[in-house]
Amino acid sequence: MNEPFNRLIIRDRIVRVDRVFQRFDWFHRLEHLVLMLAVGVLLLTGLPQKFAQSPLSITLIGWLGGIQAARQIHRAAAILLMGVALFHALDTAYRFYVLRLPPHVLLLRSDLRDLLHGLRHRLGRADDPPDMGRFTYYEKLLYWAVVWSVLVLVVTGLAMWNPIAITRFLTGEIIPAAKRAHGSEALLVLIVGVGWHVWHVVIQQRNWSIFTGVLTEPQQIRYHGIEWDAIMAGRDRLPLDMMATRRRKRIFFPVAALAGLALAGGIGFFVSFEETAVITHGERQPVEKGGADAVVPLPAAPATVGAAPSLPAPTWRADVGPLLRAECGECHGTGSALDLTDYDAILSGAPPGPVVVPGDPASSALVLVQAARDHPGQLSGDELATVIVWIADGAPR
């Protein structure tokens, strides 16, 4: 290793200068970013649904704002994934048809040779790993695995999205089968697409070209030596016939626009047209408040109101006054510390506070004391109900 850095010899090729090689253009980098985001969100919101009973899932769903919210996020990310897949298909068609770029990503017989060579190298039977072109056999395999996974996930996902429509044509069993395949395929994505891919590219190769766009020359030679040869020899891109390219563009853009619109419309249709179930509830604030119930078991509206709707609203003069004078007056009469026989006196109350809060029976000491049912002078249930209704009505005179 006496050579200076820019004079390295790697795999019989001399690294002449420390230059970088363009690997991914901005469009592919953007595609990868969007794909990464969509898949990340889909796994984060989807796997907790596959493992619903795990405490981790329950925590995660809690962070996401509940299962309903998680499902909305999952579906939004699914639309993003379908969108990026559609763009990728159109872009790939453009590169092949209009720009006449070679289909580097197709699996060839040489890939099998490289795979076996790679295996021998791993087993220590070959000194060097195979010399490969723009895409290595493992990159191609991963690419087609992603294509397969996205297809399976989109098809099964749309089936679960529209179970009523699907079962008009197919047996209902398709839906749980789609669910099973969807969750399992997602695990495959986690193992291969995330686990293996990140290990191999980031940890093993320290290759950030999908974000930076470029490989260093040693990386280019190590992983894509044959492509390096082609670039050096100027064989990496064929001269384009400008006239022919323009002609192909005139055909491509209308066709791609039509196909793209049709597919986008199809996605839009499939994600929006079915109302699978009646929706009656959302996730709202709790209806019952535990704390308030614990103090005094008083419902907001006494049951007797519903039971006797024909009764006129009670007033102090006609109902409550005579009742309290008869039932409570002996102790709480005129001149006592707490006078319950006079309208003005009962509203002003006595220390520590008022005994009647108009409109709020549950805060009125008169009701609270009586509801406990252990006061020396005890109103009957019907009488107390009258008092509660009177207070709820605003304690009219």
Added chain:
Amino acid sequence: MTLPSGETLPLMVDVQGFAGSVHGQAGLTCVDCHRDYDGYPHPARFDASLRDFQLTHYTLCQDCHLPQYQAQLDSVHQRALASGRRDAAICTDCHGAHEVVSPDEHAASIPQTCSRCHATIYEQYGESVHGAALLETANPDVPTCVDCHGVHNIADPLTAGFRLASPDICAGCHADPERMDPYGISTAVVETYVADFHGTTTTLFEPRSPQNPPDEAICIDCHGIHDIKPVDDPASPVVRENLLTTCQQCHPAAGEHFPAAWASHYIPSPDHNPIVYHVGEFYATLLPTAGVLLGAVVAADVVGGLWRLARKWVRGR
């Protein structure tokens, strides 16, 4: 003794009956409960009606049965009472006063007790798979009212919280092989429910929103509540002929094939839901294969790297 309401408060007690009651057998006497009658003549009483008398006396039970008394303070009955429903059940309405017997002696007496107020539900229960087994064959394994609703602290069953927690009530028996095996009933009902869309949702919904009702179906939405029928009864809402109607309660647009989207609590097998089974088998092969192969490559890379390092080190010497 005639009360202001015109009702008669009987002053005679059936001595034989009291002697046979749990209290009589325990050696309790009249004054253990009736303690506020000191002196003669007895102090005057001011109960306007029979119910007034009962409502002022039942609180005596707490002197000996405090945990039960406190539990019933949280009950739906006590809440109804506090809101003015004077006929809501108190201790003596269910247990009696002078002739209290142990409720464990005769299980059928429990629904019969509740039926005094809840007659319609009792009728439904009597025709259900559970009630018929209890009332007609005295089967001790089926649930009575209290097995699902609790005893003294009976909760309001109309709340969202009760609804959401109710699958656990069913699971208490239906996930227990000891109880189900003698009847040949599958205990996979809970895990197959959780594995399906409805169960997955409610499982993830409950910990976060225990007081809100989810849209997704729980046990009782398909099987019924007090009127649960055997799953092969033609009147059951989950028997094949009725299943579509049951699904349409929530999925009004569902067609004839839709009910088959529910796997009927079967764990997929070649006989039941073969497509699901074979998809499962496919991935059960593919996933470990992918895992092992890639794991082996990673392991080989790590080992190979170490091996090359070691060889370089040896050569360097």
